[in-house]
Amino acid sequence: MNAAAIWFRLSTSLALGVASLVLAGCATSTIESRRSERMSSYMSLAPDEKQLVDTGQIRMGMTQDAVYISWGQPAEVLEGEDETGRYQIWRYVGSWMQESRYWAYREVGSGPDLYLERYLLSDYQPRDYVRAEIVFQEGKVKRWRTLPRPAY
Numbered sequence: 001m002n003a004a005a006i007w008f009r010l011s012t013s014l015a016l017g018v019a020s021l022v023l024a025g026c027a028t029s030t031i032e033s034r035r036s037e038r039m040s041s042y043m044s045l046a047p048d049e050k051q052l053v054d055t056g057q058i059r060m061g062m063t064q065d066a067v068y069i070s071w072g073q074p075a076e077v078l079e080g081e082d083e084t085g086r087y088q089i090w091r092y093v094g095s096w097m098q099e100s101r102y103w104a105y106r107e108v109g110s111g112p113d114l115y116l117e118r119y120l121l122s123d124y125q126p127r128d129y130v131r132a133e134i135v136f137q138e139g140k141v142k143r144w145r146t147l148p149r150p151a152y
Helices: 005-035 039-043 047-054 064-071
Strands: 077-083 085-108 113-136 140-146
Touching: 005 039, 005 047, 005 064, 039 064, 047 064, 064 085, 064 113
Parallel strands: none
Antiparallel strands: 077 085, 085 113, 113 140
16 A cells, blocks of 8 residues: 555544544533533532433423523424413424435437436435424423424
8 A cells, every 4th residue: 555545544534533523522512511501500400300401301390491401492482371371382393304206317329229218316305393392381391292203
């Protein structure tokens, strides 16, 4: 193996290593940054709630600040009222790329032997869906649920 090939492999490995460290740091730094943003709320949590928040989990009775630290800013906030009083719903959104397949045609051959050939193409469109909903009443989690990605 020549020096250029060795240098290329080393530089590629180094770039992949740095990228994975940066991505790994981003995954944990979001909870850390939200925790430092609302440190007084975090410090007032019970030890078992701190453990849940630190691992990105929620449970019934948690405050809005605890949920924010754990899951982040919701994509949508809805408000309403029923016989039990006023409530607020936080919605979190997920997305995926939906594949669409369709037939296309291309010219094949030349001169008198020209004909159309059919072939399959794929296209991808981003699709959003509600990934989770949390219902708060009096500033605490009343109920919550996660939702699966649609099958379509």
